[in-house]
Amino acid sequence: MKTITWRDRLRYQFDRSMAAGPIALIGWLAVISLIVIILAGLFLAITGIAPEGGERVSFIEGAWESLMRTMDAGTMGGDAGWSFRGVSLAVTVAGIFVFSALIGVLSSGLDEKLDELRKGRSHVLEKDHTIIFNWSSSIFDIISELVIANQSRRNPRIVIMASKDKVEMEDEIADKIADLGNTRIICRSGDPTDLYDVNIVNPQASRSIIVLSPESDYADSEVIKTVLALVNDPERRKEPYQIAAEIRDAKNAEVARIVGGAELQLVLADELISRIVVSSSRQAGLSAVYTELLDFDGSEIYAVEQPEIVGKSFGNAVMAYDTSTLIGICDTAGIVQLNPPTNRVIVAGERAILIAEDDATIKLRGADFAVDRAAVRHHVHRDPVPERMLLLGWNRRGSIITQELSRYVAPGSELMIAANTPDLHTEVAGIANIKENLTVRCAVLDTTNRTALDALDVPAYDHVLVLGYSDHMAAQPADTATLVTLLQLRKIADAANKHIGIVSEMIDVRNRNLAAVTRADDFVVSNKLVSLMLAQASENELMAQIFGELLDEDGSEIYMRPVTDYIATDGPVNFYTVNLAALIRGEVALGYSRANPVGHDPRNMGGVVVNPVKSDMVTFGPNDRLIILSRN
Secondary structure, three states: OOOOOHHHHHHHHHHHHHHHOHHHHHHHHHHHHHHHHHHHHHHHHHHOOOOOOOOOOOHHHHHHHHHHHHHOHHHHHHOOOHHHHHHHHHHHHHHHHHHHHHHHHHHHHHHHHHHHHHHOOOOOOOOOOEEEEOOOOOHHHHHHHHHHHHHHOOOOEEEEEEOOOHHHHHHHHHHHOOOOOOOEEEEEEOOOOOHHHHHHOOHHHOOEEEEOOOOOOOHHHHHHHHHHHHHOOOOOOOOOOOEEEEEOOHHHHHHHHHHHHHHEEEEEHHHHHHHHHHHHHHOOOHHHHHHHHHOOOOOEEEEEEOHHHOOOEHHHHHOOEOOOEEEEEEOOOOOEEEOOOOOOEOOOOOEEEEEEOOHHHOOEOOOOOOOOHHHEOOOOOOOOOOOEEEEEOOOOOHHHHHHHHHHHOOOOEEEEEEEOOOOHHHHHHOOOOOOOOEEEEEEEOOOOOHHHHHHOOHHHOOEEEEOOOOOOOOHHHHHHHHHHHHHHHHHHHHHHOOOOEEEEEEOOHHHHHHHHHHOOOEEEEHHHHHHHHHHHHHHOOOHHHHHHHHOOOOOOEEEEEEHHHOEOOOOOEEHHHHHHHHHHOOOEEEEEEOOOOOOOOOOOOOOEEEOOOOOOEEOOOOOOEEEEEEOO
16 A cells, blocks of 8 residues: 655645635645745754855745745845855745746636626626526516616616627527616526526525526436526525526426426426416407406406405405405415405415505505496306317427317317428327317418418308417518418408407417517417516415416306406496406406507507596496406
């Protein structure tokens, strides 16, 4: 067995210092300088060597003379006597070596630090910041929404970590987002699935965390691994994180929930988009309602304790607000109940779930209100009738849309799927859980070709859905194909002199205004909706649960219903009257939609008004619709 000498130990410590960085090397240089100074001082004191004509020096004086010559080579110029000059020369040469090395170490360390900063590898010192892991086309909408949400906060920060060059990320954000307001963006390059890299962005001090689905073949696995690195970090904070994560495939949701536990809100992107597409296809304008609820630039959903309504029934509490709309309760166990029974009593510790423009506007009305009971209509029952639907285009959400349609339509309904996808027949045949009330057929054809569309007899269908080919094309080419299809449908509708109800999916929000010329009834901008949901979930820990119930067939859902089913339209009424008409049916009125909107519409709401002031008088037209939260 080899004996470890002191030289081996010294060499080992030096090698470790070389690996440790500039600070350790500076320490070693200081040690070497100290050794040289001490040895020179001892040598001068023991030998009695002194400057020519001078007195013998002590150890302290010799060490001081050595220190001066180590720090400044010019000091030895005035030395006299060759013996003293020899010692001074040796000390000076050692000093030159040490200080040359010191300059090299400092220069190298500075270059290394600058390179680290350029590459985005330095640790984040921010606190109370929002972290976004991974990079996708959704990130720009998320940042834009968070900028709006941060307007009332002091020194807000958004920290982004992705496997992408820091400078490239900063340049793309600067190009796509013109105004960041008071929000500062900090980018870091790293692997969001690596525990060390995750800690670079200081999650322990974060306000909220968003985990995007990356643009890769194993996106869900990477998202789950990032969440795992966050919640199982040995050095993590004791307080729970607020994490919002995007999952594409619902099959992976259960694993993600096991990993994230109560700290995680899941946004199932494909299910969210598919359910909104289905709802909007049967009720044009509904996507604008969902966008309004998810957008920070309008009315949004809050969950706050309201001691003033404790002891009231839910129905009475709904009528107690003028500038806010009560839609549900979060009980003391954290369970969300939207549109509970009107006689359900609110107890202490429960949070009210309200729609409001801002949390500062959430307050009870200050004056009494008048309800026009004579304007309230009796409930009108309508039996569902079979529907014929046409789905043009195909992507991975097509199977979910088909399943969802089968849950809503009456028996005898029909769905025709046409897309330019070679494996369409195989994919449609593999769709499970389609209820018997829906018959599904499919055909492979070019959905941008007028002749192929004419062969389908488009005017014979009640609803037309257009999906983008996002599985096989990038966002812009897919939206271009969708636009061509919509233009062809417009020509077909004009030729038949008939209105065709069309709802289209758009991938990039920037193409939304271009598509307005096609006169489609509604557009569902898929990336935008996912971005809005993630941004809201990062600010509101109940958002995923709330929208889970809103989009669940067994929960309370949003419907667009004729205003004439609820109230008379022969005169103006306030929205308290509309609320009363809805509460009689066990529903909540959220707003209304104008059939013929007038005036400028910068937000593309299409006449949709969510959370109107209830005391304002409104005159409805016979074709206007109410936005209703109902279990039926």
